[in-house]
Amino acid sequence: MYSIEISSDSGFCFGVINAIDKAETILNNNETLYCVGDIVHNEQEIKRLESMGMNIIPIDDSLKLSNQTILFRAHGEPKASYNKVKIGKNNLIDATCPIVLALQDKIAKAYSSSIKNNSQIIIFGKKTHPEVIALLDKTENNGIVIEQINDIDFIDFLKPIEIFSQTTKAPKEYQEICEKIKFKSKNTLKIHDTICKQVSSRGEKLQEFSKTKEVVYFVGGAKSSNSKVLFSLCKQVNSNTYFIESERDIDSKILYNKTKIGICGATSTPQWLMQKVMQFVDSEMKQIMSGIT
Ligand code: SF4
Structure with a gap:
């Protein structure tokens, strides 16, 4: 038999959850939403929100908008961005993380x-x-x-x-x-100790998790700093750790003769994406075990 486990210390931090909740509330009301920059450093999650009607724009495009709803993501923005949004009397949703x-x-x-x-x-x-x-x-x-x-x-x-x-x-x-x-x-x-505790506490927990697995899939976005940091920590303790953006990056040959598989992610990795990776790995494992592939 085999086991596939998603680390309980993976997935969105509260800053990202807050920004996405705010975006979804607007999109579910069928309102048009403009977000300045990628709402989260994860292509899959961006595609999901874009399919709901969110538009990602560079800040200077806000100068062409008036009376629209514009969201600032968790990273924060410089003062000039606030001034640019005000020019067109746009409605600003500021989701900068507290x-x-x-x-x-x-x-x-x-x-x-x-x-x-x-x-x-x-x-x-x-x-x-x-x-x-x-x-x-x-x-x-x-x-x-x-x-x-x-x-x-x-x-x-x-x-x-x-x-x-x-x-x-x-x-x-x-x-x-x-x-x-x-x-x-x-x-x-x-x-000043200013590294977010949601980040600093995860490294050790993910290392402990990775040590107990034969293969680890780290699900993250190529542009995410947090993904790079956490992935390298997992790799340090388990050389069979692979960085993937989605299940499409998985080379199933790696799963042969393996029984303990772990899936983890960064503060920008959506839970649904890790679940999708888990379902894919499960179906590959079933095929391997039954000798089909
Ligand atoms: S500071 Fe960054 S990592 Fe920490 S909760 Fe806020 S958005 Fe997330």
Whole structure:
């Protein structure tokens, strides 16, 4: 016999659930909805919402709209986006995650103090990620974004430093960067623990889950930072971990002689997609077991 299990620590975080709930409420009323950027970094979920009538637009397209409903996703938006939406008297549904909003607030306060004490605001994250763009906006784009260890050369270590992380970064990577900065710093250094607990607590749980399986399918979106982080953690403890966007990426040959299969995903992976993967694997396993394939 064989077993296929979906990890209970996988699937949408509450920030994404909130944004999708808001979108569905509007779409179920047959209203037109425009969402600025991908509502979630998962192509399959986007296609589902587009089939219900959602339109994904770049922010500048909101300038062509008037009296429409426009949604901002969980990542947050810079101030300029709010101004653009207002021009056409559009109805804004702001689904920025409360955790991201709290981080934006913290950075804005730190930035205002930094003007007085000549300190530097550092953000550890991906420069092009929408959350980071909105966070940097809180420093009037004067903060320094650190993507990787070499970027710390942009820091003036003689000045005071305050460091924050994008909410979806890997805790270990953040810790390593902070250690390097601590070592070089010649002034005061404030490290803020700003990785979302919905993300940081998942890594270890998914590793425990992956260790108990012979094959693990990590279901995630190619554009999702959280998927990349969690997938690499699972792969570290189980080399038979495969990144898939949907059941179409599964090579069934891998399932031969395997009996314990695990399925897990990121904060942007819909539950229905993991279920679909499970059904596919189940039908493949049945065929393998009956010797049809
Ligand atoms: S990962 Fe955390 S911060 Fe990001 S949207 Fe989800 S709940 Fe909010």
